[in-house]
Amino acid sequence: MSRNLDIALIRTFIAVADHGSMTTAANLLFMTQGAVSQQVKRLEDSLGCLLLVRKPKQLELTQQGELFLVKARRLLQFNDEIWADAVGGLVRGHLRIGAPPDLITSLAPALKAFTDSHPWVELSMKCAPSPELHEDIKEGRLDVALIEYLASSPQGEVIRTEPLVWVGSATSDVWKTRPLPLSLVDERCAFRPLVLGALAREGIPWRTIFENGSLEATASTVRVGLAITAWLESTVPGDLIRIPPEAGLPDLPEFAVCLRVSSMAQPVIEDFRRCLLGALAEAQPEQSEFA
Helix, strand or coil: CCCCCCHHHHHHHHHHHHHCCHHHHHHHHCCCHHHHHHHHHHHHHHHCCCCEEECCCCEEECHHHHHHHHHHHHHHHHHHHHHHHHCHHHHCEEEEEEECHHHHHHHHHHHHHHHHHCCCEEEEEEECCHHHHHHHHHCCCCCEEEEEEECCCCCCEEEEEEEEEEEECCCCCHHHCCCEEEEECCCCCCCHHHHHHHHHHCCCCEEEEEECCCHHHHHHHHHCCCCEEEEEHHHCCCCCEECCHHHCCCCCCEEEEEEEECCCCCCCHHHHHHHHHHHHHHCCCCCCECC
């Protein structure tokens, strides 16, 4: 008697195997962790073997799990290709994506994952300050964008909330200088008015050393000790430091990284959202403190 494999169970198993985490797989598949665990158990029961070893801090594939994973990927690929051919008109098109300069790096893995699974969808990227991206989404010039808002007034789907922090060079104490030398990415940046407002309230004079749309150019001026800047905590490069409160600089507000989708967006946007959430969940922010 022939038996059939459940594609939904296989998709769940592959997500767990790829990310080594029930929680991450649950977020990617819009399921509860319990539901993911149950689906993996159902698959194991149907195959009559153990596919995963559940350890306190991680999941590992058994030998049977490793062998099954290879064929499971091929089966899922064939399944998705069949559906893509059947509904090709719905998944072809042009997806317009936007992100501010400091989030481009975290967006890149999502773009790669999406293009691998949707080679027939054309992508275009816009890198711009959050206020500009907000208007682009509002006017329908973008389909989807990551946008930074004050945590007290987010819009769209909140991906994460984190503090804005002062950033400097580990080999320079330029943060003691007055007027305080600043290097900011762009005069339209969402952080700029909050940074300058915080300094004004504390009576700290400042001057702009460099202001440009290039994140790397800003980082370069900070690395050589010409100025300090302010970035989201998770975006601080590993070779720069977070200047702590003891330095006497004012506290900065929290920001929410939000996913905004245009009302005219294509159905394929949900697939991109899954890729994005998966990439952000795997990202490991590099942080260091002033010593």
